[in-house]
Amino acid sequence: MNNLTDKNIYWWRPLDDRELGTRGEILFAAYKEIHWQGFQSASLSNILARTGVTKGALYHHFPNKTELGYAVVDEVISEHIRLSFVEPLLEFENPIDGIIELIQSSGDAFSMTDVELGCPLTVLAQEMAPIDEGFRIRLIKIYDLWHQSITDGFHLALKNGQVRDDIDPDTVAMMIVATMEGAMNAAKVAQSLDKLYLCGNGLIQYLELIRKKQDKDKRI
Numbered sequence: 001m002n003n004l005t006d007k008n009i010y011w012w013r014p015l016d017d018r019e020l021g022t023r024g025e026i027l028f029a030a031y032k033e034i035h036w037q038g039f040q041s042a043s044l045s046n047i048l049a050r051t052g053v054t055k056g057a058l059y060h061h062f063p064n065k066t067e068l069g070y071a072v073v074d075e076v077i078s079e080h081i082r083l084s085f086v087e088p089l090l091e092f093e094n095p096i097d098g099i100i101e102l103i104q105s106s107g108d109a110f111s112m113t114d115v116e117l118g119c120p121l122t123v124l125a126q127e128m129a130p131i132d133e134g135f136r137i138r139l140i141k142i143y144d145l146w147h148q149s150i151t152d153g154f155h156l157a158l159k160n161g162q163v164r165d166d167i168d169p170d171t172v173a174m175m176i177v178a179t180m181e182g183a184m185n186a187a188k189v190a191q192s193l194d195k196l197y198l199c200g201n202g203l204i205q206y207l208e209l210i211r212k213k214q215d216k217d218k219r220i
Contacts, residue, residue, distance in 0.1 A: 023061045025051045030068050031076045035120045038127050039069050039135075066134065073138040077121055081142050086149040094162045095153030096207045099176060103200045115193055119184040147173050164210050172210070179203050 029050035033042045044065060048055060062068040085102060092098030117123070121142060128135035154169035183199030 022051075022053055022057055026053060026058055026061060026068070027071055027076055031072045031120070034069065034072055034124065035117055039124060040127065042069075044068075066132070069128075070134055070138060073124065073135065073142070077124070078138075078142045078145070081121065081146055085146055089149055089153055092153075093160075094211075095150060095157050096163065096211050098153065099150070100204050100207055103180070103204060107197055107200050110193060110196060112191075112193065115184075115187045115191060115196065118188040119181060122181045122184060143177065147177050150176055161212055163212055165212075167210050176203065 026047065029047045030042070032050070033047050037043070037046075042065070044055075044058065047068075048058060058068075062071060084106075088102060089095060089098040092101070121139065124135070125139045125143075129139055130136075150173035151169045154163060154167065154172055157163045158165070158167070158169065179199065180203070183196055183203070186199055187193065187196035
């Protein structure tokens with residue numbers, strides 16, 4: 001997989017700084033163009049202008065615009081979700097602590113540009129999933145990866161007695177993913193960081209409610 005990076009990557013956790021190569025430069029330029037314009041309005045000319053590569057070089061790596069879009073989902077957006085929300089969760093003994101930390105750190109990193117553009121995963125899903133099966137299949141794989149990582153964390157938390165016995169990990173995980181994505185949508189519609197923080201704080205309150213009492217006592 002190509003390693004992609006950019007100093008102005010919005011709120012996404014950046015990947016490493018190694019040389020991109022022509023294919024990687026095209027992919028990242030396409031990601032930015034799609035995030036700003038949407039896939040259907042994205043311009044190959046703008047992508048070429050961002051990179052300085054020739055049209056022939058672009059078509060050498062990607063036979064058409066649709067295949068370029070698929071690669072952006074598979075290699076850029078999927079990788080960012082993995083690095084930003086899946087792998088960091090593994091560093092915490094209790095998924096509640098991990099999710100709260102991710103909510104808070106993401107909120108601290110957001111800017112009004114992020115609010116104006118919205119979450120790239122959600123925006124692309126809303127635009128392309130209803131009309132292109134290739135996009136839909138790729139996007140649902142990302143949601144499934146994110147959802148499963150949280151589900152696994154809560155199964156372990158149940159086993160370790162860290163969360164209430166009456167929770168269903170699969171249901172809780174789906175609610176968390178939906179709420180985090182919904183928070184970005186609410187903020188985008190309102191053009192307000194305050195709406196984003198309000199949603200985030202509501203989710204944190206819920207997570208504290210499902211924490212088992214003895215786990216709360218350990219934190220005091």
